[in-house]
Amino acid sequence: MQVTKGVVKALVGNHAVAYAVKQAKPQVLAVYPITPQTTMLEKLSEYVDRGELKARMIRVESEHSALASIYGAAVAGARVFTATASQGLLYMTEMLYWAGGQRVPIVAAVATRALASPWSILDDHQDFMSKRDAIWIQMMAENVQEAYDLTIQAFRISEHENVVLPVMMGFDGFILTHTMERVEVLHDSVVDSFIPPRKFNLVDFTDPVGVGPVAPPEDYIRIRFEAKKAMERSKRVIKEIFREYEDISGRPQHGLVECFMCRDADYVVVSMGAWSGDARVAVKRLRERGAKVGLLKVRVFRPFPFEEVRDYLRDCKGVLVMDRAYSFGSGGILVNEVKVSLYGHDVPVHSLVGGLGGMDVRPLHIQTALENLMEGKLEEERWLL
Amino acid sequence: MIEISLKGRGGQGVVTAGEIMAKAAIVEGKYAQSIPFFGGERRGAPVSCEVRISDQPISLHRRVYNPDVVTVFDATLMDLLNPLTGIKEGGILLINTDNPRRYWNRTYYVDATGIARSLGLNIAGWAVVNTAMVGALSSVTKLVDIGTAEDVVKEEFPGKLGELNVEAMYLGFKEVRALD
Numbered sequence: 001m002q003v004t005k006g007v008v009k010a011l012v013g014n015h016a017v018a019y020a021v022k023q024a025k026p027q028v029l030a031v032y033p034i035t036p037q038t039t040m041l042e043k044l045s046e047y048v049d050r051g052e053l054k055a056r057m058i059r060v061e062s063e064h065s066a067l068a069s070i071y072g073a074a075v076a077g078a079r080v081f082t083a084t085a086s087q088g089l090l091y092m093t094e095m096l097y098w099a100g101g102q103r104v105p106i107v108a109a110v111a112t113r114a115l116a117s118p119w120s121i122l123d124d125h126q127d128f129m130s131k132r133d134a135i136w137i138q139m140m141a142e143n144v145q146e147a148y149d150l151t152i153q154a155f156r157i158s159e160h161e162n163v164v165l166p167v168m169m170g171f172d173g174f175i176l177t178h179t180m181e182r183v184e185v186l187h188d189s190v191v192d193s194f195i196p197p198r199k200f201n202l203v204d205f206t207d208p209v210g211v212g213p214v215a216p217p218e219d220y221i222r223i224r225f226e227a228k229k230a231m232e233r234s235k236r237v238i239k240e241i242f243r244e245y246e247d248i249s250g251r252p253q254h255g256l257v258e259c260f261m262c263r264d265a266d267y268v269v270v271s272m273g274a275w276s277g278d279a280r281v282a283v284k285r286l287r288e289r290g291a292k293v294g295l296l297k298v299r300v301f302r303p304f305p306f307e308e309v310r311d312y313l314r315d316c317k318g319v320l321v322m323d324r325a326y327s328f329g330s331g332g333i334l335v336n337e338v339k340v341s342l343y344g345h346d347v348p349v350h351s352l353v354g355g356l357g358g359m360d361v362r363p364l365h366i367q368t369a370l371e372n373l374m375e376g377k378l379e380e381e382r383w384l385l
Numbered sequence: 386m387i388e389i390s391l392k393g394r395g396g397q398g399v400v401t402a403g404e405i406m407a408k409a410a411i412v413e414g415k416y417a418q419s420i421p422f423f424g425g426e427r428r429g430a431p432v433s434c435e436v437r438i439s440d441q442p443i444s445l446h447r448r449v450y451n452p453d454v455v456t457v458f459d460a461t462l463m464d465l466l467n468p469l470t471g472i473k474e475g476g477i478l479l480i481n482t483d484n485p486r487r488y489w490n491r492t493y494y495v496d497a498t499g500i501a502r503s504l505g506l507n508i509a510g511w512a513v514v515n516t517a518m519v520g521a522l523s524s525v526t527k528l529v530d531i532g533t534a535e536d537v538v539k540e541e542f543p544g545k546l547g548e549l550n551v552e553a554m555y556l557g558f559k560e561v562r563a564l565d
Contacts (some may be wrong), residue, residue, distance in 0.1 A: 008415070010408040036423075121423070143444075175446050180404050180419040182411045277444035362447045 002323045006054050006184035006249065013144045013176035014040035016183050017083070017109050017169070022053045023191040026081040026107075028073035030058040030066040034088035034123045036173035037111040040069035041083065063088040067095035067108075074104045075211050077201045080154065082106070086113035086174055089127045093134070099166045100135025103227060104202065105158040106166040108136075109151060112273070112324075113173040113260065114357040121173075121356020125273060127297040128170040129301075129325035129333045135227050137163075137234055139303040140170040144181040147171040148301075149245065149253070152186070156241050164200075164235040165227075174358070190248055208355050231303045238300060254297075256305035261287060262294025262312055267374055269339055269352075270309070271322040272298045275361050279322065282366035293370055308371030309341040318348050318373045322366070324355040331381065386439035387528060388449045391518075392468045393458025396428040396508060398515030401541070402456075403434035405519050408537045409437045409529035418443055422483055428511060431466055438522040438528050452476060454526055455489075458497070458514055479525055481514055485564050495521040497553075504549045504556075516550040520557030531558050 011019065018040045021029075029048070031041040047053035056073075060066045063084050070080035084092055089110055099106050114120040125140075132138065137157060141147035147169065154167040171177065186194075194376045203209055215223060242253035261283055262268050271279045276297040286293045291316065296312050298305065313319050319342075323332030330336065335351040342349060351367050354361045365384050372378040389406065393399035400421040407419035419436045435449040451471045460482040462468060469478065469489055478489040485494035497517035506513045516538060523531045531554070538554060539547045 008411065012404075012419075107555040143446075172446075174423060175420075179446075180407045180417070180418050181443075191475070274446040277446050280444045289398075321456050360448045362450070363445070 003346070006186050009183050009185055010180050011144060011148075011183045012039070012178055012180045013147050013171055014111065014178070015043050016144045016148040016185075017045065017151050018043035019172070019185060020148045021081050022047045023186070023188055024081075024107075024152060024155045024195055025053070025079065026055055026155075027078040028056050028058065028070055028080045029082065030060050030069045031083050032060055032063045032088060033064045034063070034085050036113060036177045037083050037085045037109070037179070040111070042111065042257050055148060057287075063092040064095055065086050067106075069098060070106060071095060071099050071104055074106050075102075075202050077198065079159070079198050080106050081108070083109040083111065086115055086127045088371045089131065089307070093131070093347065096131060096134040098138065101223070101227065103135070103164045103230060104166060105164055105198070107151070107154045107158055108166065108168050110168055110170045111173045111177045120357040122177050123173040123324075124358070125170070125325040125358045126356075128168070131168065132161050132302055135231070137167040137238070137300070137303065138170065139167065140272045140298070141176065142297060143272060144176055144179065145183050145251070147176055148183055148185065149249065149251070152194065153189060153241055153245055156237055159198050159235065160234075160237045160241070161200060163230060163237050165230055165234060170258040170273070175274045184249075186249060194245065194248055197295070227291070235303050235305070254299060255308060256298075256300040257308045257312070258297040258299060260295040260297065261314055262296050264292060265294030266292040266317040267320070267370060268294045268296050268313055268316050269320045269322060269366060269370060270296045270298065270313075270334065272301060272334060273324065275324070275355060276321065278361060278363045279366050280370070281363040282370060285363065285367055286370060291374060301334075304337050304341075306341045309338055310345070313338070313342060313347060314345045315324065316347050318350065320350050320352055320369055320373050320378070322352045326353055326356070350378050351381040352384065353381065359384065386437055386441070386443065387453045387454060388451065389438075389454040389522070389526075390449055390452040390468065391434040391436065391456045391458070392466060393432055393463050393514075394428075394462070394511075395430045395432050396511035396513070397458045398431075398513045399432045400434050401546070402515035402519050403436045405515070405534060405537050405541065406438070406522065412533050412537065413511040413529060415440055416443050420448070427508060431462060451519055454479065454522070456518060457481065458518060461485075477525060478533050479521055479561070480516070481518060487564060492518060492564040493521070493525045493561055494564060495557050497521065497557055499546040500553050500556045500560065504553050506549060506553060516553040517557035520554035521561035524558040524561050531555070537541060
C-alpha cells in the first residue's frame, strides 16, 4: 500500500473528530448538544450546511432519540454517526443496548466527562466505562491525532462483515476535545479507498422483517451467544484494520494495546486515554535513572485484550493500573480487567485511582506511585485526592 | 519545550490568542498545544488558556504549573489571581497596561486595550485585545514569527476584521516595552 503524506493541521479534538467523520461520509447524523461535545456538533452542522458533507442531520430532542433515529437509518442501510458525553450517554443508554443487541453498525464518539452527582462538566471516564456491557466495541484515544485516527478506523471496524457491531470512540473531555494539537489528516481519496461504501444490508426490503422483536429464551440466548462470538472475532479484524491504516498513514497504530518501553520492564504502568501521555513522561524520567519501567496503553477496551495484557505483564515484578473510573463496592474498572488477565500468574497488581471530575494528574504523581511500587511501599489501592 | 500561561477576562479573546500562537507554531513545523480552561465563563469573568510549544512531539496533558511566560490581558487580575504563581526563574511577564508596575524582574508591557480601542476592535463594550497581545508575545518571546501569526489571523478572521486584527498585532509587536 502506498503511503501518501497527509496534511498537517492545528485542530482541537472535537474538530479533528468532526473532520474524520466528514471524510468517512456518513449519510445520516443525529447529535444532541452536550458539553464537552457540542463544538463537534457545531462543526458537523457547518459541514452539512455548506454541502461539504452530504448527509441528513436529524434534529432531535434528546440523546435517546439521536441514537434511536440513526439506529433506524443504519438498519435501512445508511452509514451513521452520533456523539455525546456524560449525562447524554446515560440518557442514550437504553438505545445503546438496542443497537448492541441487534448488532447495528454505528459509530459514536464519546467526549468523556464525569457523571452527576455531584455535577461536573470536567473529564473522567465514568460515562464511557459504565457502558462496557452494552455490546459495543470501545476504543480510547490518547491525543487529538489518535482521536482522528480511531474515528476513521471505527467506521471500517463497525461495518466489517466479520464484525457488524457498533463502535464507541472515547476521548477525554476538554483535555482532548478543546485542546488544539498538531494533527496530520489523510487525503480524502485515501480515506475513500480505506472506507468504501457499506456493502451489506441488514434487511431486504423486498422481503420485510421485524427488527428486534420479542425473542423466546432459546432464540434470545443464541442471539447473545452470536454477539459474544462477533465481539471475539473482532479482535483479529481490529488488528488487521490498524495494520492497514498504519500502511496508508505511515503512523504506528500498535494493536489493541501499545507497549512503550515495556518489553524488558520489571514494573509496568497500565493506562487508557489522555493521561497515558503523562505516564509516558513518568516512565521516561524513571528510565533515565536506570529503573526498568514501562507503559502499557490500552487502546481497545472492548473486546478486552486479555492475551496481550497477560503476555506483556506475566513476568513483571509489579503492575500499576491507572483508573479514571470506579466501580463502587468493587474497585477501579481497568484494574479489575488487568487482574482477570493475570489470573493464575503471580504478579502483584496495584491500583491508582485519580483524575475524577477533572482533577489534574501529573507525571510526578505517577512517578511517585511507581517508585513506591518498586520500593514495596505502595498500598493496594491509592486515590489521588 | 516552552509553556505559556494566558490570563484574561471573558470577552478579551484569551482562548483565541492561545490558538493563534499554537497554530502559528504548528504551521512553522513545531509541535504545540493550546489548552483552554472552562469554569463558569461569561464576559468579564477570569478566563485562562495555556500553550505549549516544542520541537518534539508533546505527550503531556497535565496543566501548566511552571510557565516560562505569563501573559496577563487585564492588569486588575494581578491582585485577583496571582498569575505569577509558579513562574520559572528567569521567566517573562507580559502585561496589558498603560501604567506598568514592577510586578516581576522581567516585566514587559503594552497598551493592548488602547491599540484595540484605536482600531474599533470592541465587542459588547469589551476591547478585544488578543491580537495586539499575540503581536507583543511574538516580539518578546520570538516563539512564532509575526508573519506566520499574520497568516493565521487572516485565515481565522477573513476580510476587513482580519486586516484590523493584523494591524493590531503589528502595533502590539512594535509598541511592547521592557520595564527598566
